Amino acid sequence: MSQVKPEAIWQHDKVLPYIVTRLKEKISDITAVEKIILFGSRGRLPLEQWNKFQGKDWDILVQAKCKVKNAHVLVEGDYHLDLLVLNKEHTEKFIET
Secondary structure (H helix, E strand, O other), X not given: XXXXXXXXXXXXXXXXXXXXXXXXXXXXXXXXXXEEEEEOHHHHOOHHHHHHHOOOOEEEEEEEOOOEOOHHHHOOOOOOEEEEEEOHHHHHHHHHO
16 A cells, blocks of 8 residues: 555545455455555556546455455445455466456
8 A cells, every 4th residue: 555646546535544454454364465456447547537436436456465355245235345355376367457
């Protein structure tokens, strides 16, 4: 997360604290979190067009010691996240595509 530029992320003040605290803690109860990656189409749009994503979900990949199936159950109702929890091997395959 040290390379993330919060000012370059839509609603960073609301969503990032949730991702790096409560969500990370929930996953850490199951398996050790190694890395958190934000991805998806929002990063491909100019800043002035980000309002198109108002209310849309976030794409989050959490690299952990093991994969977690049905990871969406870890997300609280106030957040719209597409959440993947993958181990290192599966994360590397996912990033290749």
